[in-house]
Amino acid sequence: MATIDLRGVTCPTNFVKAKLELEEIETGTTVEFLLDDGEPVKNVPRSLKAEGHKLLGLKETDGYYVLTIEKGED
Amino acid sequence: MAEPKIDLKNLKAGGFIKERGKDLFTIRLRVPGGRMSVDRLAKITAVAQKYGKGFVHLSVRQSIELININFAHFDAVVAELGEEQQKVASCGARVRVPTACGGCEYNPNGLVDTQKSALEVDEKLFGTVTGHHKFKVGFAGCPFDCPKSATNDVGFQGAIWPTLDADECISCGLCAKSCTEGALTLGEDGKPVFDAAKCIYCGDCVKVCPTSAWKAEKRGYTVRVGGKWGRRPLVGTVYATFLPEDRVADFIAAVLDWYKDKAEGAGRVRVGDIILREGCQSLLDHLKQDFADFVVEKTIPPQIINTQLPL
Ligand code: SF4
Ligand code: SF4
Numbered sequence: 001m002a003t004i005d006l007r008g009v010t011c012p013t014n015f016v017k018a019k020l021e022l023e024e025i026e027t028g029t030t031v032e033f034l035l036d037d038g039e040p041v042k043n044v045p046r047s048l049k050a051e052g053h054k055l056l057g058l059k060e061t062d063g064y065y066v067l068t069i070e071k072g073e074d
Numbered sequence: 075m076a077e078p079k080i081d082l083k084n085l086k087a088g089g090f091i092k093e094r095g096k097d098l099f100t101i102r103l104r105v106p107g108g109r110m111s112v113d114r115l116a117k118i119t120a121v122a123q124k125y126g127k128g129f130v131h132l133s134v135r136q137s138i139e140l141i142n143i144n145f146a147h148f149d150a151v152v153a154e155l156g157e158e159q160q161k162v163a164s165c166g167a168r169v170r171v172p173t174a175c176g177g178c179e180y181n182p183n184g185l186v187d188t189q190k191s192a193l194e195v196d197e198k199l200f201g202t203v204t205g206h207h208k209f210k211v212g213f214a215g216c217p218f219d220c221p222k223s224a225t226n227d228v229g230f231q232g233a234i235w236p237t238l239d240a241d242e243c244i245s246c247g248l249c250a251k252s253c254t255e256g257a258l259t260l261g262e263d264g265k266p267v268f269d270a271a272k273c274i275y276c277g278d279c280v281k282v283c284p285t286s287a288w289k290a291e292k293r294g295y296t297v298r299v300g301g302k303w304g305r306r307p308l309v310g311t312v313y314a315t316f317l318p319e320d321r322v323a324d325f326i327a328a329v330l331d332w333y334k335d336k337a338e339g340a341g342r343v344r345v346g347d348i349i350l351r352e353g354c355q356s357l358l359d360h361l362k363q364d365f366a367d368f369v370v371e372k373t374i375p376p377q378i379i380n381t382q383l384p385l
C-alpha cells in the first residue's frame with residue numbers, strides 16, 4: 001500500500017495533494033496519508049469522504065495521524 | 075431660498091440623526107444581518123456621492139450610515155434609495171434592525187441559518203414601538219458568538235444536541251480531543267462517552283467526526299434575554315434551548331408583551347433592568363405559556379458587568 005506523507009503541508013494544499021494522488025490510482029485501491037494533528041486531521045479525512053472515497057481508518061501515531069482511504073468511483 | 079418641503083412621515087420612524095453641522099443629518103440605513111446586495115450597494119454609493127460629502131460610516135450594528143446629508147434632500151434621498159428597495163432604519167424606543175453573523179450558509183462553523191432569521195425578524199418586528207426603550211435582537215450561528223448576541227435584549231445562538239451512532243465510530247479519538255468542554259472522553263471500548271451536563275451544544279464533535287458517527291439530534295437556538303451594553307452593561311441569561319428557527323419571531327413578540335406590560339410607568343428602561351426588578355421567574359412563567367417545550371426550568375438574573383466606574 002502506498003503511503004503519502006502530507007505532514008508539514010498546510011490546509012488546503014494537503015487536501016489538493018491528496019486529491020491529485022487519488023486521481024492517479026484505480027478505484028478500490030487503498031492508500032495511506034500521514035496527516036498532522038490539528039486542522040489537517042480535522043479537515044482532510046472529511047473532505048475526502050465527501051468526495052466519495054471510503055474512510056477505512058484514522059489512527060494517531062507519535063503525534064501525527066495515519067489515514068487509510070479506499071479510492072471511490074471516479 | 076424657498077423653504078424646502080419635507081415629508082415628515084419619513085422622519086417619524088427615526089433613522090435620521092442630527093449632526094453637529096447646521097442642517098446636516100446622518101441617515102441610518104436598514105441592513106438586517108449586515109447583508110447587502112451589490113445592486114443596493116451601488117445605489118447607496120450613487121446617493122452618497124450625490125448628496126453626501128464623500129464618505130459613509132459602517133455602524134457597529136452592521137448598518138451603513140449616510141453622513142452629512144442636508145435635511146432639504148431627505149425626500150430625494152429616500153426616493154432614490156427606494157429605487158433599490160433600500161429603507162431607512164429606526165432609532166428611539168423601537169425594535170431595531172437585527173444583527174447576524176454569516177451563520178451556516180457559507181460559514182463552516184454555523185449551525186443555523188442566522189441570515190434567514192434576521193430577515194424574518196426584520197420583516198415582522200422592525201420598528202415595533204416598545205413604549206419604554208430600544209430593543210435589540212442579534213443572531214449568532216454557534217456558541218463562538220462573534221456577534222455578541224448575549225448583550226442584546228434578546229440574543230440567539232445556534233445550537234445542536236449531539237447523538238452518537240457507535241456502529242459508525244472508528245475510534246479515532248478526534249471528537250474527544252476537539253471537545254473543549256470536556257464533555258467527551260474515550261471509553262474502554264474506544265468509543266466516546268458523553269457527559270451531557272458539560273455540553274454547550276457547539277457541535278464541534280459533529281463537525282470533526284470523519285465518519286459522521288456523531289449526528290445532530292436537535293437543532294435550534296439557545297435564547298438569552300436581558301442583555302445590553304453601554305454605561306451599565308448586562309449579559310442576558312438563558313430562557314430557552316433548541317428553540318426552532320420558525321418560532322423565533324413569536325418568541326421575541328412574547329418577550330415584548332411581557333416587557334410592555336411590566337415596564338408600564340418605568341420610563342426609559344431596558345428589558346434587562348425590568349427583569350432585575352421583577353425577577354426572572356415572572357418572565358419564565360410568561361414564556362412557558364406558549365413555549366413550554368423549549369423554556370428552561372430555572373434561570374438566573376441578567377449578569378451585571380462591573381465597569382469599575384465611578385472609582
Ligand atoms: S458565531 Fe459561529 S457561525 Fe457565527 S461567525 Fe462566529 S464562528 Fe461563525
Ligand atoms: S456539542 Fe460541543 S460541547 Fe457538546 S459534546 Fe460536542 S463538542 Fe463537546
Ligand code: SF4
Binds near residue numbers: 244246247248249287
Ligand atoms: S470522531 Fe467519530 S470516529 Fe472518531 S472517535 Fe469520535 S465518534 Fe468515533
